[in-house]
Structures are given as structure tokens and as C-alpha cells.
Amino acid sequence: MRSSHIVLAATAALALAACGATPPPRPATPVVALVSTAKLAEANLASASASIVSGRLALVPDARGVHITGMIGGLQPLQTAAFHVHERGDCGAVDASSAGAHFNPGAQPHGRNSAGAHHAGDMDNLRADAQGRVNVDVRLPGVTLGGGAVTDIAGRALVVHANADDYRSQPAGNAGARIACGVIRVTR
Template identity: 85%
Template sequence: MRSSRIALVALATLGLAACGSTPPTRPTAPPAVPLVSTARMAEANLAPASASLVSGRLALVPDAQGVHITGMIGGLQPLQVAAFHVHERGDCSAVDASSAGAHFNPTLQPHGRNNGGIHHAGDMDNLRADAQGRVNVDVRLPAVTLGGGAATDIAGRALVVHANADDYRSQPAGNAGARIACGVIRVMR
């Protein structure tokens, strides 16, 4: 009888202790830092890489969602589908544009599709050339800034066109193939 009373007291004590404890708090995401671009406009002049004939001129303008990229790229094969990314370094000096480094990825996410779940900040949708091998570029790149030096700033980085389509799955770069054009994003003053 005595052992059952001790057990009952112990259970009651544990029950009361559980009622008095505060529930564990759920971790919350850090507060969102507003994305603020300080540049009004930038440009990137794409030059051929890896012995291609691909080149182009692009304008970059910040907007409410990130950065809007427009312009023309030519020299692709007719109807070619080519990957297009922001790369981490604004250096296109290597013949194969490897000097531009990896995809721009300040949040250390896996590679994926822009606006399609988790992805690098520099991941964009594939470009599709017309029958003359030209692409009219009209891309919005969300969650990046232009100028100001924030971790999300793409000014001074490189835009790169790849020989193959991005499969949006393969890590770390979507199996996009050779770099066939590269241009540094330069803020216009």
C-alpha cells in the first residue's frame, strides 16, 4: 500500500510539473531584411567564351521584385535552349569563363529553378533562341539587389550563358555545359 501511495504522489508531482512548464518555442525565421538597390541601372556586355560566337548586351534595372534584365543575345544555334545564370565573380578573363566562379548563391541553397522553390539567387530560366539564333531577354530575378554591397547585390558579378539547357535538378549547376558567353554587370553612373 505504501509503495502505491509513493507512486501516486510521484505521478501527481510529475503531472503538476508538466502543467507548470512553458511549451517549447518554435524557431522562427529571422526578420526579413528589406532588399534595397542603390543603383538605378547597370549593363552587361556579353562576350564569347569557349570559342563560341555568342554575344549580347543587357540592361539591368531594379524593381519591386528584384532586378529586371532585358536586352538581346545573338550567335546561338537556331532554336537552341541555353542556361542563363548570375555567377559569383565579375571576372570573364578565362577563355572558358571559368574565372566567373560558381553560381551566385549568398544563401547557400541547392541549385534549382527561379520561382520554382529553393534555388540559388543567380538561377534563372533557360533562354530559347529564335530561328536566327537570337534571344530577346526579358527576365525578372527576384530577391537580389543592384548596388549597395548587400549580400544579395549582383553588381560587379557576371552573367553567363551556357551551351546546354539547365535541367534545374543536377547539383551544383544544372548540367548546363560549357560557358559560351560572359559579361560583367557594371553599374552605370
């Protein structure tokens, strides 16, 4: 809320209190606008856990969050693999464990991005084609790109897992080993 709105609200509350009236209750959850400061970011996925999975992804903010597009290769033909944003932009460990847990600023249980409560970094599974490639076209709502807000995914990691996410098991959907990892880097 802008400072002029805060002053106006405080003045109204004081005036109502002086008259013996009770001010209206404040909303339980403040409405937070999604504001991304970056226009474009990329993540170059490198193999982890002795896999050959790699890829290059572009991230662009949109009206509801961030749109992720690109190509990932090196998966098994027709493999279904979990795909998440992780909390730390560190892919240095051989098994990508240095990327930490799923990005979860709202302290929600793990779940499916398209239904119910879930981590901000939870996304639907990827499905490889017969050559082990995935054309990624994912919208991740509720997150921002750049600006340092609690919902900002810039500087965090994108991780591909060996197994499909079951969307139920806590804390990570029983997704298995981390087979590719890339840090989200703002390019403009």
C-alpha cells in the same frame, strides 16, 4: 531594424523579465528589405569557349529584385541555353571559368528560379529564335543592384551556357560549357 526599434525591443524585454514574464520569441528569419542603390547597370556579353555568342543587357532594379532586358545573338537556331548570375565579375578566362560558381549567398541547392529552393543566380533557360537570337526579358527576384548587400549582383557576371539547365543536377544544372560572359557594371 533601426536603432530606435532595437532600443524599444530591448527595453520591453527587460521590463517583461523584471515582471517574471517571458518575452515573445523573435522571428526565426529577419525580414530584409531589398534595397538597390543603383538605378541602372549593363552587361556586355563576350564570347567564351570558342563560341560566337555575344550580347548587351540592361539591368534595372524593381520592387522584387532586378529586371534584365536586352539581346543575345550567335546561338544556334532554336537553341535552349542556361542563363545564370555567377559569383565573380571576372570573364577573363577563355572558358569563363574565372566567373566562379553560381551566385548563391543563401547556400541553397541549385534549382529553378520560378519554383522551390534555388541559387539566387539561377534563372530560367533562354530560347533562341530561328536566327539564333534571344530577346531577354527576365525578372530575377530576391537580388539587389548596388549597395553591397549580400544579395547585390553588381560586379558579378552573367553567363550563358551551351546546354539547357535541367534544374535538378547539382551544383549547376548540367548546363555545359560557358559560351558567353559579361560583368554587371553599374552605369548610374
